[in-house]
Structures are given as C-alpha cells and as structure tokens.
Amino acid sequence: MIDWTKISTVLLDMDGTLLDLHFDNYFWQEYVPDRYAEKHGISLARAKEELSPRFEQTYGKLQWYCLDFWARELDLDIMAMKHEVTHLISFRPYADAFLQNIKDHGKQVIMITNAHRDSLSLKLERLPMAHYFDKLISSHDYGYPKEDQSFWRALEDDIALDKEHALFIDDNIGILDSAKTYGIAELLAIRHPDSQKGPWETGSYNAVEDFRELFISS
Template sequence: MPVLAWSTIDTVLLDMDGTLLDLHFDNHFWLEQLPQRYAELHGISRAMAELELQPLFEQHAGSLNWYCLDFWSRELNFSVRELKLETAHLIALRPDADTFLQAIKQAGKRVILITNAHRDSLSLKLERVELAPYFERLISSHDYGYPKENPQFWSALEADIGFSPQRSLFIDDTLSILRSARDFGVAHLLAVRQPDSRKGPRDTEEFAAVEDYRALLEGL
C-alpha cells in the first residue's frame, strides 16, 4: 500500500463500480443473469446464449456502447435496467469506502465521481448506496460522449471542472483507464487489488493498488 503525499493532492477522482462498490453485482449481472435471461427469451441453452453474446461483448468492449443500458436494451430487445432491478440487493459498498470518502471530504479535498456507468445504472446504485453526499459532482462519461478510456474524456473533464491533473489522485479498477489518465498527466494513480469480493486479488501490473481504504488516510 502506498503512502500518499496528501499535501500535493487537491482533487480526488473516483471510479464507482469495482472501486467504491463491490464489482460482484456487475460481474454477476453480465456473466450470469443477462446470459440466462437471453437464453430463456430465445429458447436456447445457456451455453448457446453465451456463444451468441460473446462477439457482441467483444465488439463493444471499451466503447461508450458497452456501458450504455439503452444500447443493450435495443440490441437484446428487453429492458436491461428492469433486469438489473431483479438483483439490485447485491449492490454494496466496498469495505471502508465510506470511511475514506468522509475523511477526504472533511480534509477539504475536491471529491468527484467519474464513472463510465450509464445514468440509469448510476441512479439505480445511488438509490441503494448513499454516495451522493460525499461528492462535489457525479459525472458519467455519457455526459461527455466519450468513455474514460478515450483521451477526449479527460479533456472534457478538465474543461468542465477545471482540475489540475498534476495535483489529482485517481482511483479506478480498470488498468486501461488508469493508463489513459496517466497519458493525460494525472500524477497520482491507484488501481484496486480486489474489485470483486467473490474473486481473488489480481495483478495490477505497473500500478500500486488499494487494498485497505483506511491505510490510504495516513498523513491526510
């Protein structure tokens, strides 16, 4: 776990799914629940459903469509948001994420949520986990028309909120997004060691990783 130089950080940019929220809900939805519903609606086996969905997933991974519930509802011919409601009880905070949020807000840092989640998905989660009070802004990449993987997202964010990349901390569980932020000049970057509580720790490659949010508060 790194010791952060808090005196050099004014703005804290935080991802939502897998960073503040347990990724188990999303993994269960996309890997289990959605293929099962697709199989039922088309009268095919679960294995066949996965074979049909896989090329679609691969085609749109990392694009704004990948994160857009409207896109998937049109593509699959059923309401993806309504399907998500069926297992919304799985939406949960990662351990001590709220303690971390409260502490950095009280310390006077700008705290801004930046997520690729569609606004419908964001609102669904905010109905079940009280995150909004901790943040100055809740920004969906759909607001800008570019996912966080795209350099144009970061330009739009800078124009919108006026942050200094050199004096910002960004935490995200997706390595390609962290690399995009690094290329833009964000100075302090952290990955997440175990985004999904039901799966083991993972290799975060060149990035230091969050394992315990309380440990990040040292020196705040």
C-alpha cells in the same frame, strides 16, 4: 501511499473501486445470459457463446456501458432486470469511510464513472453517497468513455481540473493508462474489485488493498 499535501482533487471510479464489482460481473456474465437464454429458448451455454463476441466488439467503447444500447440490441428490459438484483449492490470494504475521510479533510471529491446515468441513479438509490461528492460525472455526459483522451480533456474543461495535484483511483488498467497518458499525477489501482474473485493484476500501478491505508490522519 499518497502524499496528501500534494493532492487537491480526488477522482474516483464507481464500479469495482468504491462498489463491489460482483454486482456488475454477475449481472452481465450470468443474469443477462440466463434471461437471454430464456427469451430465445436456448441453453445458458449457448446464450453465453452468442453474447460473448457481441460484448467483446464493444468493450471499452461507450456502447459497452450504455444500457439503452443493450436494451435495443438484446431486446431485454435491462433496467428492470437490474432492479431485480439490487440486493447485490454494496460498497467495497471501508469505501464509504474513506469518502467521509477525504471530504472531512477538504479535498475536492469527484466521481468519474463510465456507468450509464440510469445505472448510476440506481446505485445512488441503493447506497446514498451523493453527499460525499462535489460532482458526479458519467462519461455519457461527455460522449466519450474514460479510455478516450477526449474524456479527460472534457473533464479538465468542466471542473477546471489541476491534473498535477490530482489522485485518480480505478480498477481498470486500460483506463489508468489513459489517465497516465493525459498527465494525472497520482494513480492507484484496486487489488480486489470483485469480492467473489481473486486479486487482479495491476501492472505497474500501486494498488489499494484496504481503503484504510489511504485515510488522511488528523
């Protein structure tokens, strides 16, 4: 799938790419509405009706990924709630083995995630994986989400990115489109970001079914 002789840097998303998106989908689609309903004395269905447009208004913007923003907006202790369901945080199949494989073969490995730094820290506590990476970058560090071209310009300045010899893997088609516009050479989508749901539509992008497909042979 990839000509590894042409790749020096591997850029990896976290949620839905390395980690099972079930944690995040369950948290935002079920757990937060349930606690919001409890707080306001309304039904779960009513809570979802109220929250849906608020989520849609910020989707793809930095606020959508900002835990501080949602804690203020919803008057809920979002981080405490995340801690309550950390048992759902898990690697996607063979993701950690893939990380070890590309590290062993001398690739520069960079995590680029839209996740808030607090969310990133929580997941690193649950699944120690920082040692696989040369750098861990949250879009909040730059002030722009990956959907924005300004993110990619900041990234290139930050790590001296050679985009013509870079591979980027993400489960979000809009973000892959943004990376393509910026000129990242190799792009891959994820077929099953959420283990509890069916395959996602990946458009024109080749998609990873199993990370073992990408292992670099010795």
